[in-house]
Amino acid sequence: MNRCFILGHYLAARRRFTAFADRVALESWQAARLRRHLSLIAARSPFYREWFDQPMCGSPALLSSWPRVDKRTMTDHLARWLTQSMDLEAARRLTTRAVATREFLRGLPNGVTVGLSSGTTGPAAMFFVSARERAAWAGLALARVMREMSFRRPRRVAFLLRANSPLYESVGSRALRFAYFDLQRPFRQLADGLQSFSPTIVVAPPSMLRLLAAERTECRLNVSPARVVAVAEVFDADDRAAVEGAFGVRAEEVYQASEGFLAATCPAGALHWNEDVIHVEREPLGGGRYHPVLTDFRRTLQPVVRYRLDDVISDEPDDSPPCACGSVFRRVRRIEGRGDDSLRLPRADGVGAGMLFPDFVRLAVSRAAGDSLEDFRVRQIDPQSVDVSLQPTFPEEERAMFLDRLADILKVDCARAGLLPPTFRWAEWPEENSDARKRRRIIGLPVTR
Ligand SMILES: [Zn+2]
Structure with missing residues (x-):
């Protein structure tokens, strides 16, 4: 990678951080960048070219005409998504050798690297980065x-x-x-x-x-x-x-x-x-x-x-x-x-489910457990039940009282959010994955769309 190139990006990124006098100046600068970028992508990505060939899909110059996408959409259409044709099989082989990392792997033509985003739900997605983009990323x-x-x-x-x-x-x-x-x-x-x-x-x-x-x-x-x-x-x-x-x-x-x-x-x-x-x-x-x-x-x-x-x-x-x-x-x-770090709980009015956000759960556990708490894990098992483990652990005779305190605190949060509170159960401290994956303290039910 060209060091001068990185240095150029570094200097430009430093300047930009405080270059804008106010939001209006930033947003109009952004809008000009976006327009140029969107017209380039609409012309070069087969996926988006086809999208804008459809009748009534609006102008690619407007961001609001573009479909909202997620990792799954991108993964499903990856070959046509990219603006350069890539050997996806070769890339897949590279990434399977380094599962669960977000490293940029080398070995593709023209200095292109591929990284793998390994989600806890859904498929792992490949992310391709060109040499030029990598230099810009490093500079930033x-x-x-x-x-x-x-x-x-x-x-x-x-x-x-x-x-x-x-x-x-x-x-x-x-x-x-x-x-x-x-x-x-x-x-x-x-x-x-x-x-x-x-x-x-x-x-x-x-x-x-x-x-x-x-x-x-x-x-x-x-x-x-x-x-x-x-x-x-x-x-x-x-x-x-x-x-x-x-x-x-x-x-x-x-x-x-x-x-x-x-x-x-x-x-x-x-x-x-x-x-x-x-x-x-x-x-x-x-x-x-x-x-x-x-x-x-x-x-x-x-x-x-x-x-x-x-x-x-x-x-x-x-x-x-x-x-x-x-x-x-x-x-x-x-x-x-x-x-999916949120608990997904049934609504009190019986219509569908809603989310209880991780902040509420964290706060409730630490309030219920008191000063001795060092770490915790909360795992939702089904819509009605949630397992809780603490470190250091509580003596057996204090566990029921802890669970009652936790339920009392979260009952209030659930009522405010219009959700039915779950039942909390004591669980032993779980074995952590030995592959040093991300620590997740709260694991809800997978989000299905
Ligand atoms: Zn600041």
Whole structure:
């Protein structure tokens, strides 16, 4: 990958972050980008060409004429979706060798890489990225996560992830060193490696940050990063507090998926959408929550246009005071999790089902369990019953009382949402998957559409 190219993207992305005086300026800039991008995709993607050949389907210049799609639509039509013809079989063979990673795999012609998004429900989806798009992604990630670079104060960035990404290998330099630590290695080995690297920035999933925080508190890990960044899992308030307490810094967050580099924490501590690269529509879920519908107006090989994510998000209100960092990009208040991290419960009026969002469940469990709670798992078994496990576990004689408290708290939330409360049952702490998949504390019934 061409370093100059990445550097160019890095500088441009840094400039764009605070380049817009207000929302109007940003939105008119976005609109011009979108128009150009949509006409290109409508001409080059066979799937969309056919779509706009149909009568009455509107003009491709208007985003509202484009169909809302999701991972399944894309996967079902992938061969015609792409704007370049690709050997899908060869790509599939590459990805099956690295199931459950989101790594960009090399080996396709013209520097194209393929990544696999392994959902917990539905099929795994392939995401193709061209060399040019990868450089833009790396430049953007550097600008939003590493921010400024200095030869006088070199950065050492430790990535603790499930899979290494060639993105970062290719941009290491004197000012910036990267080390990758494989999450699947034994924890002690990992902690020792981290200590000898002595990182200034640590990037890891919250479940790993939590373990590192405990090691730091117990004085078994002697590292003092200036910044700690959570990725790849929902970052709950209790994890955030533990990490901030142990490392004495404000914890930051990166919201990234196979679909794109979506949001990152700014120097003032707010999580901004990368609105200079993606346009976000909101599919409302009530109470300020929504599913984001993304249009990435830089991605052309595998178009992401009006692409709906299952994640449940809420933003800072539009009328909240501007962010101290100077950017007008919208701020995410909470990433609550995926759609199937919510409990799906029958409606009290007997018509269909509704969602009880993960935030309610988290809060209720921590209130019912009290101060000793370190971790929990909630798994919905069927529309009426939900299993709960705690760590540390409760003595047998206290379990029924805990379940009663939990039921009482959630009864109120369910009544407010017009849902029938489920029955809670005690369950033993589940065996975690050994393949170090994402930690999910709350697992609802699969969302069926
Ligand atoms: Zn900000």
